[in-house]
Amino acid sequence: MINRPIYVDKIMAYVNTPFVKILTGIRRCGKSTILKMLIDEMKEQGIRDEQILHYSFDSLEYEDIKTANALFAHLKQHLFLKGKTYLFLDEIQEVKSWEKVVNSLMTGYDVDIYVTGSNSRMMSSEISTYLTGRYIAFRIYPLSFFEYMIFRKEYTEVLDPHTELANYLRLGGFPAVHLQKYTPDEVYTIVKDIYNSTIFTDIVRRNQIRKVDQLERIVKFAFDNVGRTFSAASISKYLKSENRAIDNETVYNYLSKLENAYILHRCSRFDVQGKEILKTQEKFYLADSALRYSVLGYSADSAAAMLENIIYLELLRRGYEVYVGKLDSAEIDFMAVKQENKLYIQVAQEIGSPETEKREYGRLLDIRDNYPKYVLRTDAFAGGNYEGIKTMHVADFLLSDEY
Known part of the structure; x- marks a missing residue:
């Protein structure tokens, strides 16, 4: 062990x-x-x-x-x-x-x-x-990035953390897939079995669900919209467009059951100015990134959303209550609170233009308090501070003990 x-x-x-x-x-x-x-x-x-x-x-x-x-x-x-x-x-x-x-x-x-x-x-x-x-x-959560690195060292040569992050994002953190060297297809076979046993044992059988196809379509919608705000009404509308009529209450019921089985995590929005939790347009994150790829297949364009997912889970592991921040019409990826501590975080796969840089940093600069603020990214960047906002590589943030 x-x-x-x-x-x-x-x-x-x-x-x-x-x-x-x-x-x-x-x-x-x-x-x-x-x-x-x-x-x-x-x-x-x-x-x-x-x-x-x-x-x-x-x-x-x-x-x-x-x-x-x-x-x-x-x-x-x-x-x-x-x-x-x-x-x-x-x-x-x-x-x-x-x-x-x-x-x-x-x-x-x-x-x-x-x-x-x-x-x-x-x-x-x-x-x-x-x-x-x-x-x-x-x-208990699947392996953190730090734990993943320890597991990997047991059976293979470990690359530098920035490179390993891409493997972690793609293979996920279920311990069973890091006990020896597996191909991505082998990993997804293992994770798909975990997914199926959870869906059919902890949800379908335990709750005597008859319309399994409805549940699976809601799962796929949620998996495909990680990091995006959506509501039961938007799922209901989507299913109706596919000639699958379902009411909002039933959608909420299915989402709650997916939360109860720990497949999904609900992340509420928080009004930074009004200092209140908002009850609409929540986000949902997955228990592990490999769940998405085992169900929907791997796609490189999902990396940005799954980077958010990884940061969200790490904040939970460290005992934070995590929210999506709302500041006027702008959105802060995460506002994390633990007792008297608070963090604001923007996650960007890359910042390729001055306009993107202004948008990512500007949202944090608009928050008028003195709590730590981070922009986390995976591309190359010069310097680690932007008007008091700390810039870090996602891998370095995950391995850091400073927050």
């Missing part, structure tokens, strides 16, 4: 605290492996094997433990009687009413519990009801 300390260190800080540790994220982003890393780390710190119980509920091995009563009875029989038991419950959403089991164990037994799940029911009202104030959620 290649360690992912960005998550392991963060979670280990809560070992032996009275909270359930919940790891969520899209399928195959590495949650199960991180559980194993946590187990290894705990063993190194002196926790004995017999204190650890580890279950993967998407395995046939535990097919008979799919109800709350069965799980509770089984775990009670196997708890360590001479001290604390450490429970690792992988893909726990496969067990109906699992949160009742966890709540009962937390209140009546000496346990430390870690669970994973691949849909946002893990954050639902049921959990809030049964585990109020007693859980901490950790969002």
Whole structure:
């Protein structure tokens, strides 16, 4: 296993605290492996094997433990009687009413519990009801660019970061595709399988969706419009043009289900002057750039949008709340907020003319505050500062620890 300390260190800080540790994220982003890393780390710190119980509920091995009563009875029989038991419950959403089991164990037994799940029911009202104030959620993402570079070093020669960025953008960050050297076609075959299993297991089957073709058309529309503002009405209008009638409420319902399965991330607009979140014309970003290419095929003209996607995900990884900034009629690619910190970011694949330069930098200069402002690009440029705005290569920004 290649360690992912960005998550392991963060979670280990809560070992032996009275909270359930919940790891969520899209399928195959590495949650199960991180559980194993946590187990290894705990063993190194002196926790004995017999204190650890580890279950993967998407395995046939535990097919008979799919109800709350069965799980509770089984775990009670196997708890360590001479001290604390450490429970690792992988893909726990496969067990109906699992949160009742966890709540009962937390209140009546000496346990430390870690669970994973691949849909946002893990954050639902049921959990809030049964585990109020007693859980901490950790969002797990596919590999960051920094992690990607570490994985690549294990099996191939790594190029300079600026060159590797193009590979990262095209191949994405699912750990499974970076355990050995694969061709792009092989990568997309793996990622398409992740996509299909997520769509048909976490969305279609779980929600008993009958019109699968409607869902897939909405997916393709969203994938093809990454980085563009759109609404349910615009999707509905598009589908009607293809003689596929669908109402706005149904579109919103499908988009929400794609969010719940962590395939899509909704990015709201924020009025920089009015200081309020706007409820129209949102953007959607993907859990991983390779999802787009595995479903729609690779196209070089999508690179600019996917660069935005990469920056968006990196800001989320670092704990920022991320918005599309609105300043009068202009748009700021990202306004990112974390407690008292704030960043403004423009992303440009290249700036090929004075007019483009004026547009990209001018939008940031119009913001009248002293928070850091960045223009991130992938072409060559001279100097790193433009009237107080910092210019960085996208790869350097992703690897930086200054923000």
